[in-house]
Amino acid sequence: MSANGHFVSIQGVRKRFDNLEVLHGIDLDVGEHNVVCLIGASGSGKSTLLRCINLLERVDAGTIVVDGETITSAKVDVNRLRQKIGIVFQAYNLFPHMTVLQNLTLAPRKALGVSRADSLDRARTLLRRIGLEEKADEFPDRLSGGQQQRVAIARALAMEPKLMLLDEITSALDPQLIGEVLELVRELAESGMTMIVATHEMSFAREVANKICFLDAGVIHEEGTPEEILSAPREERTREFLARVLEAGRL
């Protein structure tokens, strides 16, 4: 917990790539065991924000505090920090030369120093939980997209993170495979995992989020409960965005 009682506290975060400022001063608080959904068009800065929280990108200005630790400070040990912040990507990014089981045990063994036996136990428990126990010895390329993404989530969970960042994890999936992945995220939310989720799935956001933030051009344009944002948005841009999403959904 940080001083202001939030598990994640983001203040005035700015990020620039060459001449393009992608994040123009983001402020965001996430309480422990809460789920915050980030919505907004592609390029609005959702992914960049998530990567900044995992230190895959360095912020140019502002501070991010996670679990009482100022992670944007220059002194922070990035490897240790990342061990408690899991991230799942749109493109799964599983390690193709390793079996599912090896994907799940690599980081616990090498980064956390968990014994081989313990890491295998943990991995098998996770695979059971995601319903892919029988795929333990398969290589990722032999799984469906939905299965790969579930393995990617399990790989992040194998590190027993305190915070999960999900970066449009269903965007690359065929529509019929989205359900199984969202179901897993729903379970995670119910188990009390603190999560920041960038998503285009509005009905899912409505269901799991404690708070929804609408990002537009690098700022949080509007935030509130799912009810406030999705049913009664105050801002014109939020309304426009939701109308476009709704229209795309109808097509």
Place this chain on the structure above:
Amino acid sequence: MGQFLHEFFNPLDFLRSAPQVWNGFLFNLKLMVVAEAFILVLALALAIVRGLPGRGAAPLRWLAIAYTDVFRGTPLLLVLFMVQGFATLNYAGLSSDTLFRNGAIALILVYTAYVTEVYRAGIESVHPSQRMAARSLGLSYMQTMRYVVLPQAIRRVVPPLLNDFIGLQKDTVLITVIGLTEALAAANFFQSDYANFTGLTVTAVFFIFLTIPLARFTDHIIKEREKRERAQGV
């Protein structure tokens, strides 16, 4: 035509020269195995150094770049003479052991430069998202290299590595110029003794029979891996 066949493909001379050439060929084999072992390790180390991130590692990167520039640009024969020349400054006599060592050093110096570039291409071919995924799990730079990037990079460069390995095998005959009795030297001796070139043909046959099974074997392991790891019908 008859003359040509007689000079290069005489069955009697083929059999007569084969044992001699074979004795020399064993030197080529030994040279290529010893050199390749060093090359594979040194080149990998250089490729990793060349990819090191950060300003602090810049001098190391420059050294690695300078090394590949110099030894990829210098003809092998020249390097061989230079190594030999340098060695004779320090040693009075030249046994076949020192000749072997000098030959190995020259081959290692030059081929390490080539193979470094092969490894580097392999490392760069691994998609950045793989590194990102590994780092996001809390693995360090070196752990990411060791467990995620290199295994994928190396399997991708097996065919070009084999190519360089075959090149190395063949270039072991250059050692003949510093006076080591390897296969080509043996064939030349045979030719001067019997005024017949069939010994050269024998040497060629030995080299060809060495590379063909190696190439087929590499194809085989690549195919097996594909079968195991890739989705069917893709």
